[in-house]
Amino acid sequence: MRNTRIGAVVCLAVGSLALAAPVAGAAADPSGERTIRISPAKASPGSQVTVSTRACGKETYGKGTSEAGGAFHLFEGDREGVLVGAFDIPAGTRPGTDTVTVKCPPRVKITDTYRIVERTPSGGVDAGFGAPAGQGPQLAAGSVLLAAAAAGGVVRLRRRTAGTRS
Structure with a gap:
């Protein structure tokens, strides 16, 4: 009885995979x-925007439409069987x-x-290297504070070493 149940479950699993395989193959369309x-x-x-496709087969012409860009034509591209078209947003x-x-x-x-995104980025990314533009006073103030901290540390070390000698 137990072997019968296991056999039925295995048959159902294999059968469902066999039925789903053609659907998965059609959806994937690896050939493009x-x-x-x-x-x-x-x-x-x-x-x-450039649009290209192999869907037209041996045809050398196709039509395309974009909701934002309107109608455009597709013609043969550099590769055989590929139609290419372009439109402006x-x-x-x-x-x-x-x-x-x-x-x-x-x-x-x-x-x-x-x-469709708001705008195309222009220029380099400010990653923190190099002198920041328009922030000269902040850089100078930071340098003064750093120098004052270093001077305070030197004075403290000098006083401590002098105090341990006497």
């Missing part, structure tokens, strides 16, 4: 043939997500999203 590649993944208003666009839809003949339609 049914996906859109959006670059950059985080774009700012006023910048250009208008300067007044608010941060959030934007949906891009690509259509190819005869009936291929793929949708993906990317993020």
Whole structure:
């Protein structure tokens, strides 16, 4: 009786894995043939976004639309079977997500999203190395305090050594 239960559980586990395998394979799509590649993944208003896909197969033309950027065309890129298109994000666009839809003949339609961020960072990161701009008085005051602490320590050591001699 016990072996029968164990056998039934094993059969159910193997059966559920066998049924789920085709669904997992279709969702993963390791070939990348049914996906859109959006670059950059985080774009700012006023910048250009590039869309590429292999979903169109042997077609050499496709159409795309972006909720923020409007309609654009996809043409053959540098690699065979890859269509590439680009559009600009208008300067007044608010941060959030934007949906891009690509259509190819005869009936291929793929949708993906990317993020629109407030602005693109410019310049280097202030990591604390080098003289800070506009903070000269603070740097001078800190140097004076450090020198005073060092002088106080020297005086204290001199007085203590003199007191132990007598």
